[in-house]
Amino acid sequence: MPIRALYLHIPFCHAKCAYCDFDSSGLRGQALCEAASAYLPQLAERMDAFGARGALESIETVYVGGGTPSVLGAGLVRLVERVRRWCAPSEFTCEANPESFDEGLACALAQAGATRVSLGVQSMVDEELARIGRLHNRDGALSAISAAQAAGLTVSADCMCGLPGQTAASWERTLEGVLGAHPDHVSVYPLTLEEGTPLARQAERDPGAVPDEDFQATCMERARDVLSAAGFERYEVASYARAGRVCRHNIAYWTGVSYLGLGRSAAGMLTGEEFRALADLFPSVALEGADALADDARVRLVQRDDAATTFEGEVLSPRETLAEDLMLGMRMTAGVSEALIARARDLIGVGGVDAAVREALDRGLARWTEEPLPGADARGRRLVPTDEGWLLGNELYGLFWDLAVG
């Protein structure tokens, strides 16, 4: 199976948000220019190395994420053009923040071959945006969405619930505001307090400063109701789309499709066969037994530096791979097919797999269905998450990941 998805990481922002612990530095002006002109050539060179080996030929989806790729401006446009030299993806997403995204950039990106923009809207309430350190406001978000639409890009508005100061009423305003701008796709992420972030420290000092998980649950359920009433279909725990507008790159992550991650902190996943063919491009990664890697084994890799000289990697056994497929599948509306479960019963054992399925059913986290579902091509029964299963995802995913160890 060839590599079908490509992720490129841009570790820069204009300012780091209070909740963020991902790899990105807040930079502006000259400092940003210098950092970008050191980073981007290395990223391009690395992409070329893979391209020259034919590894990018079958790429169908590309996602440039960060950080905030839009802070690169024309640099981002050139990067998109560079990707297009090696492949012709039918879906090409760039992440962007409203303060660094205007009609000029939108048109240039579309011209260069981008098809989709994922906009960090987060909230439509100015006070909430300010409290998490965002640089844009409601008006900025709205004009960014119009700019993207004017350029003919598919638009995803990414929102967060559980923000400091957020209430049921203000969440309603965010949902209404977003729907009023007519995006094609909406993501709803509950806030996670990551250790060491300013927001986590604030919550430690004042536990009342950040709404609790019960509030997040209420917001997630409200988003589901409002968005489905507006014609959006949920296809993943955090993702809603109008018909035909799902993010196929996103789905690739959950369905065992090989993807390449380039740039510092980018994560990739290859089959054993793919990894062996490209192993020299991952010079110092300590992978146990990499020589005897089975063709259908799964290799997960994360790049650790700008120059792509160090990587972290792990090899998943066939059993772990199957358990992971089950765990990831349960994030999707389409769930997992009976065929996948049958394979798991063969490989992992009937007792363990059936017990996990039974527990998921008994606890009301999953159900069997034969309805047609978005993203499910195969016919037949599928095990899918219930409403409870969406909210208690970690319980559901944990049940299946536990099958990885006997």
Place this chain on the structure above:
Amino acid sequence: MAGMSTQDIAHIRNFSIVAHIDHGKSTISDRILELTHTVEERDMASQLLDSMDIERERGITIKSNAVRVMYKADDGETYQFNLIDTPGHVDFTYEVSRSLAACEGAVLVVDATQGVEAQTVSNANLAMNANLDIVPAINKIDLPSAEPDRVRAEIEDELAIPAEDAVCVSGKTGEGIHDLLEAIVFLVSPPTGDADAPLKALILDSYFDEYRGVVATVRVFDGSIKKGDMLTMMQAGQSFLVDGVGVKRPAEVPVDAIGVGEVGFVVTGLKDPGAVHVGDTLTYRDRPCADALPGYREAKPMVYTGIFPIDNKDYENLRDALEKLRVNDPSLVWSPETSVALGFGFRVGFLGLLHMEVVKERLEREFDLDLIATSPSVDYHVYKTDGTMLDVRSPQDLPDVTRIDHIEEPYLAAKVIVPPDYTGAVMQLAIEHRAMMTDMIHLSDKSVEMRFDIPLAELILDFFDQLKSRTKGYASLDYEFSDYRPSELVKLDILLSGDEVDALSFIVHKDKAYPLARGLCDKLKEIIPRQQFEVPIQGAIGNKIIARSTVKAVRKDVLAKCYGGDISRKRKLLEKQKEGKKRMKAIGSVEVPQEAFMAILKVGE
């Protein structure tokens, strides 16, 4: 050192060192061993006398220990010092009293910068009660903030101990240690005793050696002990042939005999670790002394808790581990116990809660077990309507109320010595713990002795900690078993999701049942994590619900954000959650953390 002869009695000094925590007891002990060349400097491991890991970590002494030191004094004579280390916690109050009974003197260490502190007072009281000669030592005089003159005045004013002879020392630099050794020679009385009388020796401690059987640490009051003697333990009634005698310096060294006034160890050859009791009197089987030494008490367990492996497969391992621990801790007793909630385990008897904690920690650490300890209980006497009496050490064994005529619970006679300012606080504490004051004696301007009758069940929970905290550490506590008295006791049951959890039941006085039930329900609500379903917690006496609380259902637990397809990061989070669950016990459909079963000790925190 083999063949070391016995000392003439005038040249023997038996003493212990007592101090407030961190005032330098251990460093002074180390310096004494060094200066007398008992241990060379290069061999010094700090705190030589505390040998168990847990003792070192917690900075507490659990077992008694005795080390012999030879000192050539300025008068040209050589003296034999026996330095006797004593346990430092109320759980081991009996062991402390036996250790002090083996001494004629005590070095009272006081920090030159901090002066007389709470434990200085309580330890000095213990030493004076045992009629010991006190050698005050003012430590840490190397520090710039040292105020030896102020501290000297404090010792005289607050402890009523003459302090003009107090020795100024530094455990750190060794300064003054020589003067301290001289002071011990002059201030501590030599032992008295008759070398030719029938043997009379006190057992201070014992431990088990795989090859030699039980080895007892003893203090000889009359007569002497040598290899080949046929001895009898007067309380236990058992006799044995002495396999060998020796002393610790601190490594074991064989000697020809332990003479009158001396301290040493006796190899008994006895294979049962429980055969030798601290406080028992050793004498010759064929020429016994007239009377045993006073103050003997059987080391009876005071408190019982259920100990269960989280994983039922570990039951056999737990039993083996208990067997192994008992070898060096004969006070440990147990019997099998079955719980509906926890499966198979043991009801284990302990000297007190600290003893329980130490044993549980050792079982978990040294034998790699994950254990649940349940609420502590005392030994209740339950008189049934059919006229028979039942020993009940676990709430689960309590018969149905209709078959109970009455219940009696163990009472202690407790003695608290405290500065007069705190008598009100102690009275208040006593009332809260169902204690009755029986006497109050003014010992001096600085100290009052208060005597109470108190139910053991009240004392084991938090009485000692509360006493220390409400008297800012100044109170000393001593107690002994008194008698059994009728009491209005009830069994408090806890229900999770409507099902009674036997391992959470507790026997309590009826007047305390309501507040305790409420406190326990609230505490369990804090301890039990939110689950997929709401978990009602109820406290009940019989069929009557007297308290309730609810653990709300968890509504949301999902990490939706995925950073650039980094799945490994997500999996690690799931694995971490699972690790947390492993330490919990599934009771029905409710995941209950280990500490829930000890929640009773945390009520009111």
